[in-house]
Structures are given as structure tokens and as C-alpha cells.
Amino acid sequence: MATQKKHDWADDEELDETTTTTDLPPPQKIQNKDGTTTIIEYSYNDNGQKVKTTRRVRYVVRREVVNPRVAERKGWAKFGASANDPAGPAPDTTSVGENIIFTPSINWRKDSKDESKDPNAQSMRDKLKDKKVKCRICNGEHFTARCPYKDTMAPIGEAGTADMAAGLGDEAPAGAASLAGAAGPGKKGSYVPPALRGGPGGRDGERMGGKYGERDDFATLRVTNVSEMAEEQELRDMFERFGRVTRVFLAKDRDTGLAKGFAFISFADRNDAIKACNKMDGFGFRHLILRVEFAKKAQ
């Protein structure tokens, strides 16, 4: 096996020797005392300059004893799906993975526990430390789905804006009360759309799937300045990176089928929507720069 010694630039005194003669000196081989061989070769580079290459090579014979059966098997012809593959590993079936550091250790368990203290996990824990589960119906410390008043009461922020439902609804009771006061029994005779009619009793059956509409809104992004040629699937692919996308709506012209330039993307989780909003605002898509913001609740 031939190994090339590390080439030191200081050794090549005459690497770029420019001459006009066309004949090259014959290559030389010199046996050195330390067992290495020096090979000197001459050639022309792309600029027509003569280049002298000096290499010092050491030949090492490494003998490996192999089971004769194993050696015989190495010469077997390939068959089946590999019959037409050339010698050596085929790139479509065989590849080399990234380096894995594996050193057994008695304290492995302890070491891996330290890993759990890595800053990422820690910061997440800090973030969640002060967070409490808060019911959107009765403000109790349980999930809304588990609320005992789930069927009898409506969420506090229901009559308010989408932002309240998102958990910023500390003033929710006040807002709800004022809105209900304005739209409810206050002005008699004026028409109030069913969606805005207040009161827990008056709402049942009038809003079909209303709860989901609410939920949609606070995790929905409005994307504007979308290219005409955009497809829903492309948008979905782009936004799915941030979390589960429940709905993609791309406004299209009925006649031409071209996009009108805006779209709505609903996420399953508001946090994903926030992330997507921050990341995708100003993103260059096709030839335009996207503008992403939270959708305003349709009133």
C-alpha cells in the first residue's frame, strides 16, 4: 500500500518554473536512506508552464491473514438485483452515515442525565413554570374540555374578540358584558345578527360549529402579496414546516383560475402560527415578498 507523505510547500522549491522549452526532463526515482522513494516528475500546467512535482513516497506492505473461505467469497460474482453492479459498494444501496461517538461508560446514566440539563430543555421548562392551565369557560385550573360547565356555559371570551380567546382575556368578563349590553336587550327593535346575540341561552343552536370558527381565527394567518401562479399545495408545504396546518385557503379568480394575491392559513396551534408569522413575513416566494399577519376577525 502506498501512502503519500504530507506534502510541505516548503519542499517544492521550483513548483512554478516557467520556461519556454518544450522538452521535459525524464521522471526520476531516487531511493532515500530512510526507506522512502523520491519521485520527481515534470509536466505542463494549463498555462503552458512547466511544473516539477516532487513526491516522497513510502511503500508499506501490510499483511493480513484472512480465512481462506472469506477470501474466496470476496471473489464471488454478484447476482440478483446486484448482478449488473460494478465492483465495490453501489452508491444507491450503500452509503456512509455520519460519525457516531460511542464510548462505553459506567456512568452512562449519570452522563445522560446531565444532557437533560441542556439549555434548550431548561429554557422550555422555565417558560412553562409560570404557566397554569386555565379553563376558558370558568377560569378554573383545568382544561376547557374537562370543564364541568362545558355544556351549560359558553366560553368567557365568546362574545369578545379573538384575542381574548387566545388567553389574553383577563378583561374578558367586562368586554363580554359591555358587548352584550350594547347588542343584547339594550336597543330594542334594532336587528342584531345571530352571531352577535349575547346571553348563554340565546346562542344555542344558532351558531353551527361556532366554537371551531372561533378557534380557527386566532391561529389563522392572512398572507398577502402572493404570486398569481401560487398553488394551495405550495403554501401548505411552506407553512407546514411550523406546525400542523388545518386549512389553507387561497383566493382564486373564478374565471381565470389565477390566485388573487391573498390566502389564509389556519394552524392547529396558535404558537405555531406565531412562529410562522414571524418567520414567513417578508419571505421571498416566487418573485414577490410575502406579507404575513394575523387574520382579523370577521365582524
Add this chain to the structure above:
Amino acid sequence: MRPILLAGHERALTQIKYNREGDLIFSVSKDQQICVWFAHNGERLGTYRGHQGAIWTIDVDPTTTILASGSADNTIRLWDVKTGKCLKTWDFPTAVKRVEFNEDGTKLLGVTEKRMGHLGTIVVLDVKVDVEAEQADEKAMTIVCEESKATVAGWSYLSKYIIAGHEDGSVSQYDGKTGDLIYNIPIHELNQPITDLQWAPDRTYFITSSKDKTAKLITAKDLEVLKTYTADTPLNSATITPKKDFVILGGGQAAMDVTTTAARQGKFEARFYHKIFEDEIGRVRGHFGPLNTVAADPTGKGYASGGEDGYVRVHHFDKGYFDFMYEVERERQNRLAAAASA
């Protein structure tokens, strides 16, 4: 170490086997083909085509002449290792979940599935380790598992016993010649199926892995549990490494059971335990799904793992692996060295 990734299969791996010299790796998956690879560089030598269903199991005889495979198409097939030709097909009423040659390659056992009114059985076939020879059609012996079907089985030293692991977590010992049941001992938790059974090089003891999240080292002679290795995930496979006293366990939450994904990607790692001290000493990550099978190189230089993700990863150990020793082991070695020089 840089693992070699073998992407010859399109579906989940079911079993990997090294041949006796450790230069070839045979892998089978649910995609109906068998692949054989050179262990040193991951070059594929060939494929064996013919099965019509998912292949559950593979084994190669000690001389690497013939290959046996069991499949969901209800057959055991015998192949010529060198050319990929199918030599013989045995038909069964149900799928074959495990095949294994005995130590001299004269007998082959197969474990058949319990299904469609048929009870699970362990069949023994006489095999001639010769590519040219005519193989017998008749089964030499059939053991019927009436209580709980066998999931895995293997031959003990000198083909004296057949050891089987069952779906209910028990391990049975059958006489290798007559097929009589000698012992049936509940080893793993009740109704937690045994998923793998692999032998130590001399076949006097073996390791079983189970869905109850443990692997156990058991003697073949009286089914005594020597060691227990406890993991935090259901196990699919376990193997004993030669040269170093380690065992490798593979498992992970099954793909259909995964409901949440943790930061550590669902425990899809090969776990190394010290065989004697039962401590976990390290893990090797890399797969994207649960590990379905792990196999140790009989020369002790490496191991291969196959996952639900369809990849085989072949690992050649670094120096650190061979240098690792417990303090007591090192002291013992020093004492022996001192005694030898004195």
C-alpha cells in the same frame, strides 16, 4: 465510528444474520426480498427473489453454503448462498416466523404461526448442506404448542434441546430428538410476548428480549435466569457480543403506538449493557424508527441493526469500545499479567 447504511429494502427490516465468519450479512424485510452484503464495506453481493410475502426470518448454515428463509407466504425456502438460486420450498398451512439451523447445519427448525384454526407449531426438517443434493420433503418432527404459540425458537448446544419463547412470556425446553416438552417456565411478564432469542457462541446460554421491557440471559440446560437487563422501552431484539462481555438491546415504541414524540426522538437507539454487571453502558442512535433486529458480528468487531425505517446500519467498533473495562476487570487483568511474568 461511522456506520455503513444499507438501503436495499423498501420496508421494515425483520431479521439480520451474520454468517459464521462474520464477513457476510443477510437481511430480510417485509418487502419480499433477501439481501446479502459484505460486512466490511457494505457492498451488496446479491438478492434472493422468490418469496411472495413478507419475509420474517432468515438463517445461514455454518459453512455459508445454504440459506433458509421463512415467510408470510407460508413457505420455508432453501437458497444457494453463492448464486441466489432457490433450492427447495416447503409449504405450511400458516406463516413461518422463525427458522434456525442447528450447530452442524443438518437440521432446520421452523416456527409456524397460529392462525386460521391451525395451532402454532415448531417443525424440524432434515437438511443436507449441499447445493446439489435432493432435500427431503417430509418433516422430521412436529411439536405442537397447545397452550401459547411459540414466537421464537432455537437449537441448544449439540442440538440437545429446542428452546422456544412463547407469546405469553414463557420459555420452553423441548428434547431435541423426541420433541417432548421438558420445562415450560414463565420467565417474562405474563402475556408479554418474547420477541427474540439469540445464542451465545457456544449455545449453552441465550438471551431473550420481550415486550415487557426486559431482556434476560438464560441457561439452556435448566432455564435458569442468570441476568436481567431492564430497559425503558419495549424490546424487539437482543444479542450477545463476542470478545467483550456486552449485550445489545434494540427496541423502541412501535410505530403504531407512538402518540407523542419526545426530544430524544422516541428511544430508537441500540442499548449496550454490560453482560455481567447488568449496567447500561451506552447507546447508539441513528435509526428513525424502532429497531426490529440487532445482530452481533461473530468476530466481535461490530454489529448491525435493522429498523422499522427500512435501513440496516452496520457498525464497526472503535478502539474505545475494546478498551473499556470495569475497574475490577482491569485489576484482574493486571494480576494475571503479574502472575504470568513472575
